[in-house]
Amino acid sequence: MQKVFRVIDTGVREGRANIAFDQALIDLHQRRVIPDTIRFLQFRPSALVGRHQALAREVHVDFCRDHNIGLVRRITGGGALYMDEGQFGFELVFHRATLGISSLNELARILCEAAARGLQNLGVAARYRPRNDIEVDGRKVSGTGGFFDGDTLFYQGTILVDMDPARMLAALNVPQDKLAKRALDSAGQRVVTLRELLGARLPDVAAIKAAMLKGFAEALGIEPVQGNISDAEEALAAQIWRDEIGTDEFVHELEDPAGQENVLSASLQGPGGTISAHLRLEDSRIREVLFTGDFFVTPPRVIFDLEAHLRGTAVADVEAQVAQFFNAAKVGLLSARSSDFAAAVGEAAAKAVAA
Numbered sequence: 291m292q293k294v295f296r297v298i299d300t301g302v303r304e305g306r307a308n309i310a311f312d313q314a315l316i317d318l319h320q321r322r323v324i325p326d327t328i329r330f331l332q333f334r335p336s337a338l339v340g341r342h343q344a345l346a347r348e349v350h351v352d353f354c355r356d357h358n359i360g361l362v363r364r365i366t367g368g369g370a371l372y373m374d375e376g377q378f379g380f381e382l383v384f385h386r387a388t389l390g391i392s393s394l395n396e397l398a399r400i401l402c403e404a405a406a407r408g409l410q411n412l413g414v415a416a417r418y419r420p421r422n423d424i425e426v427d428g429r430k431v432s433g434t435g436g437f438f439d440g441d442t443l444f445y446q447g448t449i450l451v452d453m454d455p456a457r458m459l460a461a462l463n464v465p466q467d468k469l470a471k472r473a474l475d476s477a478g479q480r481v482v483t484l485r486e487l488l489g490a491r492l493p494d495v496a497a498i499k500a501a502m503l504k505g506f507a508e509a510l511g512i513e514p515v516q517g518n519i520s521d522a523e524e525a526l527a528a529q530i531w532r533d534e535i536g537t538d539e540f541v542h543e544l545e546d547p548a549g550q551e552n553v554l555s556a557s558l559q560g561p562g563g564t565i566s567a568h569l570r571l572e573d574s575r576i577r578e579v580l581f582t583g584d585f586f587v588t589p590p591r592v593i594f595d596l597e598a599h600l601r602g603t604a605v606a607d608v609e610a611q612v613a614q615f616f617n618a619a620k621v622g623l624l625s626a627r628s629s630d631f632a633a634a635v636g637e638a639a640a641k642a643v644a645a
Contacts, residue, residue: 293388296327296517297503302375305336305362306541310531312365312444314523315383317530320442323522326384328506328514330499333373336360337461340368340435341590344546344566344582353460363541366446367586367624368422368435369563372461376452376483378495380405380502386441389510394438394588394622398422400510401445402434408505409449412498414487421562421625422586429482437588438622449502451495452485544582556637562586562626567634571642576603581631586624595619596631605639608632 300311308331318324337349337359345351345361348370354361359372373379382401391397402418409416409424409431416432419425424432424447436445458481485492493501503514534540547568548555557566563585570578579600581593599615600608609632616628 292507292511292513293326294513294515295382295384295506296325297330297514298327298517298519299330299499300519302332302334305333305338305360305373306536307527307531308333308379309338309362309364310535311523311527312381312446313530313535314527315381316365316439316442316444317526318520318522319383319385320440324383324520326388326512327382327517328503329379329381329383331379331381332375332377333379334360335374336362336372338362338364338371338373340364340366340370340584342367342544342582342587342593343370343584344544345542347546347582348463350461350463357460359461361541363535363543364435365535365590366435366437366444367563367584367590368433369584370462371433371448372453372458373448374453374457376454377448377450378499379446379448380499381444381446382506383442383444386438386443388512391443394436394586394624395421397436397438397443397445398434398624401436402432402447404506404509405432405434405447405449405502406505407509408502409484411501411504412484412488412493413491414484426482426487430480431482431484431487435586437586437590439589449498450481450483451492451498452483453481455481544580546582547580554638554641556634556641557583558630558634558637560626560630562624562630565626565630565634567631567638569635569638571605571639574605576600576605576608576635579635581634585626585630587626588622588624592619592621600635605636608635608639 337354339348406416406424422434423430432447434447547553554569564583566582568580579597603611612632
């Protein structure tokens with residue numbers, strides 16, 4: 291028997307309002323107020339950083355402010371994105387038992403393959419590329435990310451229908467090492483749009499969304515059914531926007547402390563993305579530690595628990611304490627390893643000795 295997913299489309303909204311609606315979906319699904327759901331969404335011009343990224347390190351903040359581009363922090367991990375009306379997002383929020391998915395890596399693979407199937411319905415040779423991209427001939431047409439929160443799974447992605455690469459580059463600070471790994475001169479070469487791929491054959495957005503739903507139905511064995519946005523969702527999203535996600539405090543919550551007095555910083559580039567550790571030490575013990583980067587950990591708040599767990603830990607004991615934390619916590623990692631966090635701390639602490 292196919293499992294029904296309600297389908298809603300929240301249209302074009304301001305970036306922080308879209309993320310607040312994400313959190314409302316998760317909260318209401320956990321409380322069994324709403325069913326398993328697929329949501330389509332679009333953004334007014336926005337620069338979105340991942341949950342654990344330092345805003346000013348990833349985004350050209352002054353350019354965004356000068357050009358009315360919203361500054362937004364997502365509730366999912368991963369890297370910075372530029373979004374506007376030329377692209378759209380898709381999201382799935384559902385119970386763990388609905389599709390029997392047990393890990394974050396499995397979640398990424400299954401849902402990326404389903405989204406790629408949707409694009410294939412348009413005649414696009416889309417393929418899943420680990421850890422969480424959908425590509426056409428090595429160029430990204432969709433980036434995705436998500437997490438588990440209890441028994442609720444949340445996964446989202448973007449579809450690049452049309453965009454201005456120059457505006458994206460002006461809004462985002464794209465590290466040159468990411469481009470060098472792929473022998474690219476600019477971020478514009480790394481991405482590709484459906485307009486570039488399909489040209490005059492590009493259908494309207496409604497047809498693209500229909501193709502995506504067909505792909506989800508075919509690949510996941512579900513039945514997407516058009517539904518309505520509830521008053522409860524709108525009310526809770528508005529409250530979350532006012533209390534947290536719409537605030538500058540939330541968006542600017544993580545700023546890059548590298549270079550500040552007594553801060554030791556190191557970055558580790560691994561299969562799970564970039565993990566940066568920023569430390570203050572006191573008598574060879576961690577007084578404070580902050581992790582930033584484009585890694586995926588589920589649930590995202592577990593990183594704040596890890597930071598608290600490591601306060602007061604002797605540098606020599608970090609590896610054992612990190613392993614103990616991840617062994618005890620119910621944590622999902624997408625390609626990243628627990629040892630990567632310990633290694634980043636170790637590299638940062640080593641700078642105290644070198645100094």
